[in-house]
Amino acid sequence: MIYEQKQIITVLGKQIRAGESCELTFGVANLHTSSSVDVPVIVERSKKPGPVILFTAGIHGDEVNGVEIVRQIIAKGINKPKCGTVICMPVINVFGFVHLVREFPDGRDLNRVFPGSRKGSLASRVAYKLTKEVLPDVDFVLDFHTGGSKRFNAPQLRLIKNSPELEALAKVFNPPFILYSRNIKKTFRNACTRLGKPMLLFEGGKSFHIDSQVTNTGVNGAKRVLKHFNMLASKFKTSNPTKNPVFIDKSRWQRASFSGMFKPVAKINTYVKKGEVIGNITDPYGKFNHFVKASHTGYIINVNESPIVYQGDALFHITVKLKD
Known part of the structure; x- marks a missing residue:
C-alpha cells in the first residue's frame, strides 16, 4: 500500500508541514462555569512520506482503558513516526470524561450523532468538528473503546465484512479475537467508512477500570500496525504473536434465568462446551444455588462482573460461529 506524502496537512484549521510537530486544541464549548475545556490533539509528522494515522479514544467518557492506551502511545513516544x-x-x-459518564451533558451518545451538525446539539457539534476539521487528511483510524459498565470485554477488534484491507490490518494488530460487525448508522466508524477512511475499532476491558493486559494488547497492536506501515521508530520492538486471532462471524448473549448474587466461574477468552458450568446464581440467605451452564459451545468474549444480577441480565457473551 503506497501513500502519497502530503507536504501540508490541515488539522483544526492549522497547516502542518512535513517534519513538523505540534499540539493543537480541540475546543467546542466551555463548562457552565465558563471554564474552558480543551482537548489536546498531538500531531507528529516525519519528513519521509507515509500514511496519516489517527489514534482516538474516549468517545464515551467512562471508557478510561482506551484513553490509557492512547496515553501510553504518546508517553512512550510511539507516536513519533519515522515516516x-x-x-x-x-x-x-x-465532558463525559470529567464526570466519568458515557454521554455528553446534553444526554446524547456522541457515537450516535455522526457526522454531526454545525448548529446541532453539543454532541453533534463535536462530531461535526471532528469530521470536518480532523478527518479530511487522515488515511486510517484506530479507535479504542471499552466494554460497558461491569461487563468485561476480551480484547477484540471489530470490522465490517468483505474488507480485505481491514482484515489484513486486523491480522497485523493481532488481538485474541476479531469480530465481524456491521456499521451502525451515525457512529464514528460508519462516518469514517463513508468518507473512505478505513477504521479498526478496538474493544477491551470494562468502564471505570484500567486493565494492564487489555492496555498491553492495545499498545502492542498499535505498534504492529505502525511497523506494518514502516512508521515505527527502530528503538521500539514488537513481539511475535504466539497465537493467531480467532475470527468470529456470530456471537450470542447468555442471560440470567434467575435474579440473585452472581459469580462467574469460566474465565474470559476461554473455550467452553455446551452444558459446562460457567457460573452460579445464589440468594443472600443460602437457600438457593443455581448453576449456570453454557447454552452452547464457543469462546467467552464478555463476562458480566456485577455481583448482583436480575432475571434476563446478560451474563456471558459466547461465540456461535467462527469464520470457516
Missing part, C-alpha cells in the same frame, strides 16, 4: 504522520486524540468526549 508519515500520527495524530493522537486521547479524549474526545472530555
Whole structure:
C-alpha cells in the first residue's frame, strides 16, 4: 500500500508541514462555569512520506482503558513516526470524561450523532468538528473503546465484512479475537467508512477500570500496525504473536434465568462446551444455588462482573460461529 506524502496537512484549521510537530486544541464549548475545556490533539509528522494515522479514544467518557492506551502511545513516544504522520486524540468526549459518564451533558451518545451538525446539539457539534476539521487528511483510524459498565470485554477488534484491507490490518494488530460487525448508522466508524477512511475499532476491558493486559494488547497492536506501515521508530520492538486471532462471524448473549448474587466461574477468552458450568446464581440467605451452564459451545468474549444480577441480565457473551 503506497501513500502519497502530503507536504501540508490541515488539522483544526492549522497547516502542518512535513517534519513538523505540534499540539493543537480541540475546543467546542466551555463548562457552565465558563471554564474552558480543551482537548489536546498531538500531531507528529516525519519528513519521509507515509500514511496519516489517527489514534482516538474516549468517545464515551467512562471508557478510561482506551484513553490509557492512547496515553501510553504518546508517553512512550510511539507516536513519533519515522515516516508519515500520527495524530493522537486521547479524549474526545472530555465532558463525559470529567464526570466519568458515557454521554455528553446534553444526554446524547456522541457515537450516535455522526457526522454531526454545525448548529446541532453539543454532541453533534463535536462530531461535526471532528469530521470536518480532523478527518479530511487522515488515511486510517484506530479507535479504542471499552466494554460497558461491569461487563468485561476480551480484547477484540471489530470490522465490517468483505474488507480485505481491514482484515489484513486486523491480522497485523493481532488481538485474541476479531469480530465481524456491521456499521451502525451515525457512529464514528460508519462516518469514517463513508468518507473512505478505513477504521479498526478496538474493544477491551470494562468502564471505570484500567486493565494492564487489555492496555498491553492495545499498545502492542498499535505498534504492529505502525511497523506494518514502516512508521515505527527502530528503538521500539514488537513481539511475535504466539497465537493467531480467532475470527468470529456470530456471537450470542447468555442471560440470567434467575435474579440473585452472581459469580462467574469460566474465565474470559476461554473455550467452553455446551452444558459446562460457567457460573452460579445464589440468594443472600443460602437457600438457593443455581448453576449456570453454557447454552452452547464457543469462546467467552464478555463476562458480566456485577455481583448482583436480575432475571434476563446478560451474563456471558459466547461465540456461535467462527469464520470457516
